[in-house]
Amino acid sequence: MSAVQxxxxxxxxxxxxxxxxxSFVLERKLRRDKREFVSQTSRGRLREALLAGDQDxxxxxxxxxxxxxxxxxxxxxxASGTVDELTEADRARLHDTVTRIGLVDxxxxxxxxxxxxxxxxxxxxxxxxxxxxxxxxxxPLLADPDPDVRLVACAELGGIGTQAAALxxxxxxxxxxxxxxxxxxxxxGAWAVPxxxxxxxxPELARSLAPGDDEPSERWRPAVARALGVxxxxxxxxxxxxxxxxxxxxxxxxxxxxxGPSGTEASVAVxxxxxxxxxxxxRAQAAKSLSAHPExxxxxxxxxxLSDDAWWVRSNAADTxxxxxxxxxxxxKRALSHSDRYASERxxxxxxxxxxxxx
Amino acid sequence: MTDVIHQLLRDFNIFxxxxxxxxxxxxxxxxxxxxxxxNEYVARRPFRDYRKVGESELSMPVSILVPAYNExxxxxxxxxxxxxxxFGELEVVVINDGSTDDTLTSLMEAFDLVRVDRVxxxxxxxxxxxxxxxxxxxxxxxxxxxxxxGKADSLNAGIRYARYPLFCxxxxxxxxxxxxxxxxxxxxxxxxxxxxxxxIVRVVNGSEVDGDGRLVQVKTPRGMLVNLQIVEYLRAFxxxxxxxxxxxxLLIISGAFGLFRRDVVVEAGGYDTTTVGEDAELVLRLHRxxxxxxxxxxxxxxxxxxxxxEAPADFKTFVxxxxxxxxxxxxxxxxxxxxxxxxxxxxxxxxxxxxFIFFEVLGPIFEVLGYAACIAGxxxxxxxxxxxxxILGFSVFFGLLISFSVLLMEERAFRxxxxxxxxxxxxxxxxVENLGYRQLNTLIxxxxxxxxxxxxxxxxxxxxxxxxxxxxxx
Numbered sequence: 008m009s010a011v012q013x014x015x016x017x018x019x020x021x022x023x024x025x026x027x028x029x030s031f032v033l034e035r036k037l038r039r040d041k042r043e044f045v046s047q048t049s050r051g052r053l054r055e056a057l058l059a060g061d062q063d064x065x066x067x068x069x070x071x072x073x074x075x076x077x078x079x080x081x082x083x084x085x086a087s088g089t090v091d092e093l094t095e096a097d098r099a100r101l102h103d104t105v106t107r108i109g110l111v112d113x114x115x116x117x118x119x120x121x122x123x124x125x126x127x128x129x130x131x132x133x134x135x136x137x138x139x140x141x142x143x144x145x146x147p148l149l150a151d152p153d154p155d156v157r158l159v160a161c162a163e164l165g166g167i168g169t170q171a172a173a174l175x176x177x178x179x180x181x182x183x184x185x186x187x188x189x190x191x192x193x194x195x196g197a198w199a200v201p202x203x204x205x206x207x208x209x210p211e212l213a214r215s216l217a218p219g220d221d222e223p224s225e226r227w228r229p230a231v232a233r234a235l236g237v238x239x240x241x242x243x244x245x246x247x248x249x250x251x252x253x254x255x256x257x258x259x260x261x262x263x264x265x266x267g268p269s270g271t272e273a274s275v276a277v278x279x280x281x282x283x284x285x286x287x288x289x290r291a292q293a294a295k296s297l298s299a300h301p302e303x304x305x306x307x308x309x310x311x312x313l314s315d316d317a318w319w320v321r322s323n324a325a326d327t328x329x330x331x332x333x334x335x336x337x338x339x340k341r342a343l344s345h346s347d348r349y350a351s352e353r354x355x356x357x358x359x360x361x362x363x364x365x366x
Numbered sequence: 367m368t369d370v371i372h373q374l375l376r377d378f379n380i381f382x383x384x385x386x387x388x389x390x391x392x393x394x395x396x397x398x399x400x401x402x403x404x405n406e407y408v409a410r411r412p413f414r415d416y417r418k419v420g421e422s423e424l425s426m427p428v429s430i431l432v433p434a435y436n437e438x439x440x441x442x443x444x445x446x447x448x449x450x451x452x453f454g455e456l457e458v459v460v461i462n463d464g465s466t467d468d469t470l471t472s473l474m475e476a477f478d479l480v481r482v483d484r485v486x487x488x489x490x491x492x493x494x495x496x497x498x499x500x501x502x503x504x505x506x507x508x509x510x511x512x513x514x515x516g517k518a519d520s521l522n523a524g525i526r527y528a529r530y531p532l533f534c535x536x537x538x539x540x541x542x543x544x545x546x547x548x549x550x551x552x553x554x555x556x557x558x559x560x561x562x563x564x565x566i567v568r569v570v571n572g573s574e575v576d577g578d579g580r581l582v583q584v585k586t587p588r589g590m591l592v593n594l595q596i597v598e599y600l601r602a603f604x605x606x607x608x609x610x611x612x613x614x615x616l617l618i619i620s621g622a623f624g625l626f627r628r629d630v631v632v633e634a635g636g637y638d639t640t641t642v643g644e645d646a647e648l649v650l651r652l653h654r655x656x657x658x659x660x661x662x663x664x665x666x667x668x669x670x671x672x673x674x675x676e677a678p679a680d681f682k683t684f685v686x687x688x689x690x691x692x693x694x695x696x697x698x699x700x701x702x703x704x705x706x707x708x709x710x711x712x713x714x715x716x717x718x719x720x721x722f723i724f725f726e727v728l729g730p731i732f733e734v735l736g737y738a739a740c741i742a743g744x745x746x747x748x749x750x751x752x753x754x755x756x757i758l759g760f761s762v763f764f765g766l767l768i769s770f771s772v773l774l775m776e777e778r779a780f781r782x783x784x785x786x787x788x789x790x791x792x793x794x795x796x797x798v799e800n801l802g803y804r805q806l807n808t809l810i811x812x813x814x815x816x817x818x819x820x821x822x823x824x825x826x827x828x829x830x831x832x833x834x835x836x837x838x839x840x
Binding site: 013014017021024028029031033036039055058076080118126128130143154155159162186188189192237300318352361 | 410752773
């Protein structure tokens with residue numbers, strides 16, 4: 008082969024390769040543009056149909072979603088939020104339509120698929136459609152080998168928001184397959200409060216929720232208390248106040264923390280008492296929670312905590328004093344000349360940070 | 367004598383052909399693995415609730431560390447931009463590294479800083495810190511004022527005073543996508559053995575940015591040098607790091623954007639202040655530290671969180687940046703050569719390090735010698751013209767294949783450049799990148815060897831500006 012021939016051949020091959028590669032890129036862009044357009048249009052149309060109860064459009068979309076991954080995602084994303092806006096009757100009609108067309112059975116089958124992406128997507132759609140059987144179908148997925156599937160099951164059970172879902176999530180908390188924080192953030196709603204309180208106060212119920220035959224470990228209780236705090240519901244106040252007497256520090260910390268958002272003025276007395284807890288973590292949380300109920304009667308106890316051994320207790324006490332109006336600010340100003348240097352420094356910083364006096 | 371030279375040239379050219387075959391095969395393999403990972407990510411993305419991670423008060427809180435040296439004009443908008451991140455609990459720790467401009471004054475005026483008394487939470491070496499300030503208008507802003515010590519030293523100071531279990535190291539002139547932190551934190555929450563996560567860094571030049579430092583519209587610029595870097599960044603991040611990450615052998619996390627577990631970094635000794643590549647060095651040290659203690663060590667790359675940074679638009683700055691990156695890489699490999707080939711370090715010691723030493727550290731020298739030997743071989747008749755073309759063509763063709771593959775990946779998964787004009791520019795850049803730019807880059811990287819021994823001295827502390835980003839080699 009001559010040099011010229013070799014050059015020509017190489018140039019030709021490279022040129023051909025380049026044309027092919029550019030074509031691929033352009034084709035991908037065109038296809039993606041088209042898919043996005045179709046997806047957007049179908050989501051809009053489906054949302055309108057869901058709200059108007061147009062069963063024909065829903066039926067077509069559900070039929071497509073049985074085995075088309077993109078349509079399944081479109082259906083789930085559209086259902087997300089929209090289904091909750093429907094009346095009970097409209098929702099029942101929707102469930103009837105998607106069941107008749109075979110979507111629910113198809114999704115149930117996909118929950119057992121060996122591909123975790125399929126399982127996750129199916130759990131996502133089942134949850135967003137608020138299928139009545141979801142409370143039974145999703146709990147086993149909390150122990151799925153794939154972390155994404157476990158998390159989507161947890162999220163959807165939180166979205167369903169029934170007592171059965173709440174109990175499943177508490178059971179998941181005891182099993183420990185999902186990080187407690189992920190379950191707590193899903194349980195943190197008013198809908199879950201009765202179940203959470205029952206689980207805390209009824210040992211029989213707690214035993215029935217524990218996985219296997221073993222007694223549930225006590226580690227789930229602080230998590231439930233945290234969830235009650237996230238729910239910020241006064242119905243939890245009594246149970247949380249009782250928890251402050253627990254022999255376990257973690258439980259007392261969680262209860263003191265949650266009494267901030269979930270407590271009422273009635274909690275102030277127990278929180279003031281908690282300022283004298285032997286564990287500094289409890290004192291720090293109690294000081295912080297008192298800022299949610301700024302009452303003058305807490306001032307003396309908080310002022311005393313300005314010279315606490317623990318930095319966090321001093322810091323939280325000072326911040327809370329700054330929120331209690333004139334009495335609190337006066338206490339902070341008094342602390343400027345405190346014999347304990349740490350107390351005076353804390354007071355000075357807090358007054359400056361809250362723009363109550365110049366630093 | 368002539369015969370010996372001919373034989374040497376022939377042998378070296380055959381070696382170079384083999385070199386390119388292996389190098390390009392590794393690249394193709396990494397791109398293939400990257401494709402698989404991106405496809406899986408795209409499939410899982412719809413049911414991953416990143417929004418909740420950003421909203422939840424139970425998500426792992428993050429301290430964002432912003433080292434600032436003479437960043438007066440940009441620091442206030444940069445902090446404001448960071449505070450708009452869609453992430454619940456964060457603090458922004460600005461470390462004023464002995465700036466000689468109005469960096470500290472600007473911060474004090476903009477955020478009503480109040481001097482406070484804080485006790486450091488970790489014992490890491492750093493230059494003396496003269497004052498700690500907290501904003502009275504937004505308590506999430508903390509400012510450390512310290513003597514000049516360089517970027518690594520500033521980051522160590524920031525880690526000492528950071529409150530939260532995760533810290534994100536970023537450059538003062540970079541911008542984060544609002545949802546970026548939530549997505550990175552998700553990785554830590556999904557897998558407790560995660561020690562560090564890197565995110566993709568993209569080039570902001572040409573895009574529209576508003577007064578608060580927020581990105582309004584992504585566009586490619588007109589200048590070819592920046593477009594070449596855009597393709598190069600895509601190639602490095604989508605084509606290289608995803609692949610290495612998937613194999614559990616990621617060695618580089620961008621200094622412009624990475625999230626780390628604070629306790630592990632403190633235990634490992636923080637950033638090394640005596641190297642110019644402190645970001646990459648830290649990652650390698652974390653691998654070593656964790657594996658020496660027989661702990662699980664997940665250091666991964668997440669393709670979707672985005673940090674936007676400005677790439678050098680002029681040739682002089684570009685050369686300086688690349689020179690520094692290459693020196694950082696050489697230093698990093700020299701310091702951790704003890705990990706090389708050691709079974710204890712798994713894939714990092716057995717595969718990634720040998721690859722980096724052979725193809726990234728020594729590679730530029732081989733390549734330059736290879737091009738020279740190829741030309742000399744043809745001129746003296748030691749090798750045939752077609753054989754020389756095969757060597758050259760092989761290198762160019764696979765380069766093009768990889769560049770176009772990452773453009774495809776970008777279109778498939780992320781579509782950050784939705785305009786046709788941007789795509790056209792990137793396609794042109796993908797060509798030019800393989801027909802001159804890469805070769806030029808190789809020359810700059812060879813020059814870095816010279817700089818290392820002649821200009822700076824081995825291991826000598828180099829004071830660098832804080833405006834530059836990080837190595838982007840695969």
